[in-house]
Amino acid sequence: MGHVFISRAVPGRALDLLTAAGHSVETWSGDLPPPPETLGAKLAAAHAAFTTVVDFVSTGMLAAAPRLKIVANMAVGYDNVDPVAAAGMGIWVTNTPGVLAETTADMAWALLMAAARNVVAGDRDTRAGGWQTWSPTGFLGVDVFGATLGIVGLGEIGEAVARRATGFKMRVLYHSRTHKPALEADLGLEHRPLSELLAESDFVSLHTPLTAETRHLMSTGQFAAMKPSAILVNTSRGGVVDQDALIEALRSGAIAGAALDVTTPEPLPLDSPLYGFPNVVITPHIASASLATRSRMAEMAAENIIAVLKGTPPIHPVNHPANPRQT
Numbered sequence: 407m408g409h410v411f412i413s414r415a416v417p418g419r420a421l422d423l424l425t426a427a428g429h430s431v432e433t434w435s436g437d438l439p440p441p442p443e444t445l446g447a448k449l450a451a452a453h454a455a456f457t458t459v460v461d462f463v464s465t466g467m468l469a470a471a472p473r474l475k476i477v478a479n480m481a482v483g484y485d486n487v488d489p490v491a492a493a494g495m496g497i498w499v500t501n502t503p504g505v506l507a508e509t510t511a512d513m514a515w516a517l518l519m520a521a522a523r524n525v526v527a528g529d530r531d532t533r534a535g536g537w538q539t540w541s542p543t544g545f546l547g548v549d550v551f552g553a554t555l556g557i558v559g560l561g562e563i564g565e566a567v568a569r570r571a572t573g574f575k576m577r578v579l580y581h582s583r584t585h586k587p588a589l590e591a592d593l594g595l596e597h598r599p600l601s602e603l604l605a606e607s608d609f610v611s612l613h614t615p616l617t618a619e620t621r622h623l624m625s626t627g628q629f630a631a632m633k634p635s636a637i638l639v640n641t642s643r644g645g646v647v648d649q650d651a652l653i654e655a656l657r658s659g660a661i662a663g664a665a666l667d668v669t670t671p672e673p674l675p676l677d678s679p680l681y682g683f684p685n686v687v688i689t690p691h692i693a694s695a696s697l698a699t700r701s702r703m704a705e706m707a708a709e710n711i712i713a714v715l716k717g718t719p720p721i722h723p724v725n726h727p728a729n730p731r732q733t
């Protein structure tokens with residue numbers, strides 16, 4: 407039986423699953439993630455690490471963890487660990503695909519609607535006593551119904567966002583490495599090169615993983631290509647956006663607004679100029695945060711650990727060690 411380190415308290419049955427399988431479990435009890443030195447020390451003593459997106463597992467930490475067999479990330483993204491380096495050391499890296507697509511798509515839509523219709527600015531103003539009367543000119547937003555939505559990255563989350571757009575009778579463009587003819591036919595999607603998608607869209611929603619290719623995919627040139635009336639929605643990773651370029655685009659009016667669930671860094675420091683724009687909505691990386699989805703994500707991470715500690719491959723690997731560690 408193995409020793410499992412869980413980097414935060416998690417909802418659902420994950421803990422029960424691990425202990426029922428006979429493993430000893432240590433859960434980090436802090437409200438904040440373990441600092442890097444602590445995380446390294448915990449990994450060095452564990453057979454399995456149960457991590458979240460804010461636990462940056464360095465290659466050095468992996469190398470200093472002789473018994474570690476798996477890093478089970480409670481997330482679909484895994485840019486906080488290098489799966490190739492881990493595989494080279496015989497360590498599995500796993501994620502939680504499938505379960506969070508609909509919940510994340512709901513949030514992308516919540517952000518899109520909030521930015522389009524001044525939901526947050528209106529709430530803030532109301533609480534501050536600003537609601538004096540019905541105003542013909544107050545909080546004028548933009549229509550979502552019938553607008554053009556550009557989806558960058560058509561994986562399972564991008565697709566879930568696109569499905570919701572049909573109810574709003576939107577024209578939906580997408581940019582993705584692979585064309586998806588079946589989805590184009592099913593949902594009426596149109597593939598576009600990124601520059602054309604940006605030029606035509608009223609809303610641009612990002613759904614790519616963060617990789618070397620997608621880092622700063624949205625930078626000065628891309629913001630210049632967008633309509634000045636357009637709104638950017640980001641529920642992917644902060645690093646997909648060149649944040650300085652975004653700030654400049656908001657300042658200069660190159661785009662009309664942004665709704666961000668992810669930033670660089672996280673948490674976004676309180677002195678960030680992004681907080682100064684009334685047309686920017688910021689939430690604290692909560693796109694998958696429904697009780698049901700986070701519980702299921704945690705259970706999946708536990709299931710991956712249980713499989714590997716039993717000596718079998720995990721259910722959701724993102725790497726494939728040629729010689730998985732046995733001891």
Ligand code: GLV
Pocket residue numbers: 459480481482483484506694
């Ligand atoms: C959350 O950001 C995830 O990747 O699941």
